[in-house]
Amino acid sequence: MTGRIGIVGCGLIGRGWAIVFARAGYEALLYDSQHGAVAQALAAIDGNLRDLERLGLIPEAAAVRARMQACATLDSALDGVTFAQESIPEDRNLKADIFGRMDAAAPADAVLASSTSAIPGSQFLADMPGRARCLIAHPANPPYLMPVVELAPAPFTSIAATERCRALMTEVGQVPVLLKKEVPGFVMNRLQTGVVNEAVQLVQQGVMSPEDIDKVMRFSLGLRWSFMGPFETMDLNAPDGFKDYATRYGAAYQTMGRDLHVREPWSAATIDEIEAARRRLVPRGKVGERQAWRDRRLMALLQHIRKSDGDFGE
Numbered sequence: 001m002t003g004r005i006g007i008v009g010c011g012l013i014g015r016g017w018a019i020v021f022a023r024a025g026y027e028a029l030l031y032d033s034q035h036g037a038v039a040q041a042l043a044a045i046d047g048n049l050r051d052l053e054r055l056g057l058i059p060e061a062a063a064v065r066a067r068m069q070a071c072a073t074l075d076s077a078l079d080g081v082t083f084a085q086e087s088i089p090e091d092r093n094l095k096a097d098i099f100g101r102m103d104a105a106a107p108a109d110a111v112l113a114s115s116t117s118a119i120p121g122s123q124f125l126a127d128m129p130g131r132a133r134c135l136i137a138h139p140a141n142p143p144y145l146m147p148v149v150e151l152a153p154a155p156f157t158s159i160a161a162t163e164r165c166r167a168l169m170t171e172v173g174q175v176p177v178l179l180k181k182e183v184p185g186f187v188m189n190r191l192q193t194g195v196v197n198e199a200v201q202l203v204q205q206g207v208m209s210p211e212d213i214d215k216v217m218r219f220s221l222g223l224r225w226s227f228m229g230p231f232e233t234m235d236l237n238a239p240d241g242f243k244d245y246a247t248r249y250g251a252a253y254q255t256m257g258r259d260l261h262v263r264e265p266w267s268a269a270t271i272d273e274i275e276a277a278r279r280r281l282v283p284r285g286k287v288g289e290r291q292a293w294r295d296r297r298l299m300a301l302l303q304h305i306r307k308s309d310g311d312f313g314e
Contacts (some may be wrong), residue, residue, distance in 0.1 A: 004029060006077045006084030006106065008098060012043035013115050017142035019048060022067040024172035025143065029069050030086035031077030033088075038070045048144070048295065055299050074098075078106040083168055085137065087115040096124040103130045109196055111161050112170075113137035118189055120182040132158040137165055138186050143174070145298040150186045152179040194262055201261035204270040210277040211243035229307060 005021040007014050010032040018041070030038050032091040045068065058064055075313035084106055088094055095114060102112050107265055113136045114121065125134045135153040140146030149169050153162045162178070169176040179186060185193065199213050204205035208216075224233050231242065238245035282290045 002026065004081045006032065006081040008077060008102065009087035010037045011087060013139060013141060013143065015041040015045050016141065017085045017087060018068055019045060020143035020172055020174065021261045022064045027067050027069065029071050029077040029081065031071045031074050035260065042068065042070065047159060051296055051299055057299055057303060057304050071292065074101055078102060081106060083111050083112050085113050085115060092119055092124045093312060099125060099128055099134060103128045111164050113165055115139055116183040120184060121152060121157065122182060125154055126156065131156050133161045135162055135165060137169065138188065140188065142295060144303060145295060147174045149174045150177050150178045150188055152180065152186055166307055173297060197262035198260055199263055200266050200270060203274060206269055210274045
């Protein structure tokens with residue numbers, strides 16, 4: 001795999017994308033408008049690559065790193081690219097501005113994608129002269145360890161641009177999934193919203209502590225969901241499959257669903273309670289170290305999943 005990929009924005013998501021493409025053999029051109037951001041990203045990437053090599057997830061960290069290039073300007077980061085991925089802060093106006101500049105600077109045949117977490121493309125891409133080549137490619141975080149990518153074309157995105165993006169994501173080892181229509185937050189974050197909002201409300205109502213709610217997810221649902229989705233989970237949790245499960249438990253889910261509080265606001269007191277619980281476990285100055293721990297655990301999980309896929313099938 002050869003070619004050039006523009007990486008616009010080098011925070012946690014952008015640096016993850018750089019690993020995705022460089023790992024697959026592409027030259028990743030990194031640009032960020034914030035002074036020092038690219039150098040900081042590359043320093044973090046060096047540590048990520050060492051961990052990946054140590055666990056056997058890449059053959060040689062130095063070879064991957066050699067395919068990354070720091071760029072001082074947006075134009076240089078888009079020079080000769082076939083694809084560019086934007087990962088700047090979640091602000092509609094900022095994204096509209098950077099896409100206007102990207103559209104003007106990138107080669108006419110390049111596909112331009114955004115990592116936005118929740119904003120439909122039609123809300124900031126509609127005024128681009130080249131809007132037909134623009135779409136959302138929303139990753140999980142970090143992209144190089146959680147491979148799903150939500151492709152969310154706007155109504156004006158061409159089928160060809162979407163298919164080129166899907167093909168590229170598959171080629172570089174990601175798992176593209178397609179939204180059939182625009183919806184705020186896409187699918188990943190909407191599913192996550194249901195869990196997160198109810199978790200906050202369970203704390204707010206005094207049902208369970210933040211620490212114990214994390215344990216419920218970690219040692220029950222999270223174990224299953226690390227290798228199967230909710231529909232397969234239901235399909236396998238009744239003797240005769242999904243419809244049997246729906247017949248047995250559907251009414252109970254409907255009753256619980258009416259009692260959920262996922263639309264309720266998060267109170268300041270609850271936010272402070274959860275923050276205090278988290279800081280007891282991980283002091284504020286240690287959050288970065290815990291992020292590195294998370295990434296290494298994800299690497300080890302990927303290593304295990306690859307072996308399990310080989311041993312037992314996907």
